[in-house]
Amino acid sequence: MSDKPYVIEQMISAKSIAARIEALAEDIRAEFAGTEKLIVVGLLRGSFVFIADLVRELPLPVEVDFVETSSYGNAMQSSREVRILKDLRGNIEGRDVLVVEDIVDTGHTLAHVLTLLNSRKPRKLRTIALLDKPSRREADIKADWIGFEIPDEFVVGYGIDYAQRNRNLPYIGKVRFTES
């Protein structure tokens, strides 16, 4: 499947992403004003570019940690089964935590991670997703902040991959398969 020819059409420019992140960072700063430390938890691997840009817009004391969940593999299909491949390094009990996701699609990944992190009794747990595909939702979940709502298209770039490629595109593009 991944060797089918495709083109990438720009959907959200690097400039629009940067502007949106500035606005989101202001909301997050307000929500966590006065925090001793905000633990920003990125979901690997797709959130690595987003988290890098987001934390640099946050004028708060920040710690960065990561969780990795099992993913699509190289297919474009989601899985209801979510496994933790890499857990947090730090303790979050009594702490302020922000979970950063690249895309909320079916919502199973975020639902699973939130259940796990909530069981560790953080003081406050909030979530942000760069992209949201509400039409694909299966789990009853919504991120507290969303960068952009998008239609049911397979997207890449700005950290997000198709078969581990295209993460380094500075913009979000949609994958369109071409005739072969």
Ligand code: IMP
């Ligand atoms: P969910 O568990 O179905 O919400 O899927 C979440 C994960 O699937 C995201 O964190 C992405 O890694 C991946 N994913 C969902 N939609 C896309 C897409 O359009 N392109 C690439 N990865 C995607």
Ligand code: MG
């Ligand atoms: Mg992901």
